[in-house]
Amino acid sequence: MSTHPALERLRSILIESHALGSASALLSWDQETMMPKQGIEGRADVLAQLAGLAHERFVRAETAAALEQLEAARSDLDDDALAIARETRKDYDRATKVPKELVTAIAQAQSLGQDSWQRARAAADFAMFAPSLERLVDLKRAYAHAVNPNAEPFDVLLDDHEADMSTDFLDTLFSALKARLVPMVEAIASSAVVIDTGPLRRALPLEKQLAFARSVTAAMGFDDGAGRVDRSAHPFCIGIHPGDVRLTWRGQTDDLRPALYGLMHEAGHGLYEQGLPAAWVGTPLASAVSLGIHESQSRLWENMIGRSRAFWTAFLPRLKAAAPGVYDDVDVDAMTRAANEVEPSLIRVEADELTYNLHIVIRFEIERDLFRGRLRVRDLPEAWDAAYATLLGIRPPDAARGVLQDVHWSMGAFGYFPTYTLGNLYAAQFLERAREELGDLDGAIARGDFLPLRDWLRERIHRHGRKYPPRELVRRVTGRDPEIEPFLRHVESKFMPLYRG
């Protein structure tokens, strides 16, 4: 582990922002899981104070001086220290290049935006939200200009969520993906095969569901000594420290999927957080590198492992033992089929593994066109509905189930959606590579032995934190740029046989 006086100095400054961030993470977790009702009165103020203080302390002159000192020592530094300098410089520039008035204006517009979005969604009336959205697009364009006046604005926004990504690169990737997915979805939609999801929708008490899902996360190698699991209204994973990673879940007594796949998803995130290098806490090396890479970890476990035949080979017998009598008539094939229903639908968060990506492509193309000035906010509902008709063959009956369904834009989070599909693509790419290197991975999964895969992901991905930008990380792990073929091979090999009947 590298030491250099300039590195130590910078680190002693960064550790403070990290402490504030770690405390805020715990407060947020607590708010969703433990906090008594009236605690909300004080909680928002405390979180706002901590966020303001973290920003103020990070952007002060001492940080810049320490960073410049580290940059000046470049020739003495090893790769870890160089990565810390690079990533801290990026964070510092993002935090300081945007004028304070613009930061304040964006914060206000987000607050108003969320409010008007909620009201608009309740009324299924896009016009109620349009003025806020227009303002947010304008402000985020100004933000992008402040960060980098020479870049395409949407590139800057993408970069906030997935470093080194560009609109053009995604355009190429997603166009190709779309061209291949649409015919698959059409073929499935016109297939005579109807998948019976009944095996996953048996009545099972929540405590039994949780116990079963926890046996799966234990097999995944999620370490309960360095984490915990609680209930919340919406599932999430939050990393307080690599030694303290918290997952939440929710369940439905008549459907095992929310508990099982929700918890596998969060545990995938959680393994990443537990695998970050504790020795580097406070520096970018102990942070997750991007939303897309994070999502690749959750989707890999939830969809590619959790919905596989190998998974049910290992876990159906355990489920039967945990719930005597309930699954007597179910075999591994029936369970695997039940976990893989494909059905074009209106709501992104309810979509299956395959069609999900078309929901994302639609959002990406709309964002791209908005920021390239080719689409006006007022024309958004029409563009949305037309895209759903073309790509998924369905048309939203109203804006609430259409263009108003997601919270992201009301928060000014443009360029966020693509990371979900990037996660799917990365996951398939990583998993192909893991299969090549680990030998009979399906055999191990079918025996319930998930640790070789967990260890491989830890070694290749988790332990690096932000050492390599995501695109470089993908190249280092797989030898190739992010691409669509591995994902397409995955879905074709899984869904085509299922729907061939």
Add this chain to the structure above:
Amino acid sequence: MSTHPALERLRSILIESHALGSASALLSWDQETMMPKQGIEGRADVLAQLAGLAHERFVRAETAAALEQLEAARSDLDDDALAIARETRKDYDRATKVPKELVTAIAQAQSLGQDSWQRARAAADFAMFAPSLERLVDLKRAYAHAVNPNAEPFDVLLDDHEADMSTDFLDTLFSALKARLVPMVEAIASSAVVIDTGPLRRALPLEKQLAFARSVTAAMGFDDGAGRVDRSAHPFCIGIHPGDVRLTWRGQTDDLRPALYGLMHEAGHGLYEQGLPAAWVGTPLASAVSLGIHESQSRLWENMIGRSRAFWTAFLPRLKAAAPGVYDDVDVDAMTRAANEVEPSLIRVEADELTYNLHIVIRFEIERDLFRGRLRVRDLPEAWDAAYATLLGIRPPDAARGVLQDVHWSMGAFGYFPTYTLGNLYAAQFLERAREELGDLDGAIARGDFLPLRDWLRERIHRHGRKYPPRELVRRVTGRDPEIEPFLRHVESKFMPLYRG
């Protein structure tokens, strides 16, 4: 509620320290109740960063400037604003008058002190701890000098825990108390009456104990919408915000007392925290005024209400209903007796309501003599053992059960112990006054109607926060200075009949 530009300015500065303190409180709670094992790796660092930052931000020039501005506007201010100015000045002077090197030296000595104390206690060897203790006494004397070179050093230390207290005042109070308690304890020790604690030591599952104790805290008016209850190794109460107050408990399956009286004790603290004025959060008006006043609230509910005949009149039937068959042979008198065993013992934290105060008097006299230079650290074990023999008629078999039993001195917390007995005295004084004003208080308690008392305490004590220093608060509530007679009347009227046989 007062507003003044200078007040608002100061408040906007204080709110930041408060946010850091509130976050630290939640992190500490979490550490004792929820945190996974490996979370400890990062937790101590985060708490240290937050504490350092809270100090650094409080002592900066902006705070002094805002405070001076408020003080300059004195003639325009109402009582609330004047109290905020007075208490903030006090905090500011304490935080700034002590040289940084001394603060660091004390922190180091505390850390070493706790370590050597733990080892000394394990070995029952005072000599192992003596050098650390000597250093702590010297440093705290230097600290007292830095804060106020003209005051008696121990007065300054007392003032850290209980404002406006003096060594002389406590000397008078505690000497008189000792003179009256020792003969009572002797009379009880030589009484032929043996109290049967059996009724409180029936086997009862912890979940039943908790449900019963929670029915008591509900009757006390502890608001579950503004608080919660969890288990921890050592019970405590922590206020995150008046709308978020958390209690912890521990239980023993064969003894109802730890769960019931422990939780009543913490709920007494909790009512105080819930009763602080949320509108003033961030200012001293929304903080508890002193350890002694805090302790008066916990002891009042635990000992004076919870161990009373009236309490068991209301709650024995409920306990019988909650645990059918277990208490069939027990009546209210038997239960009241069981709750009030007096027995001179070696360990403070296990002492009964009566002898507890002699443990405190011993510690106070030793601290006083140490800081007046009349007692050397090396002579402390002898002084301790002699005092236990004289006041309690027993002699510790070793230092672990004697002079090394408490953590306080190893942390340099001199002047802390007296607040426990002050709490007992205040509680009795408050309760006498409440009885005068509320009419038939025992009748209400016997009906399980605790809310008139809770409301009276809230109105007279809780809602004032630090508006009045503790001694003034006692005078305002009771019309008299802190005194021993009400407590003596309470214990005499309770214990003498029980032990008269």
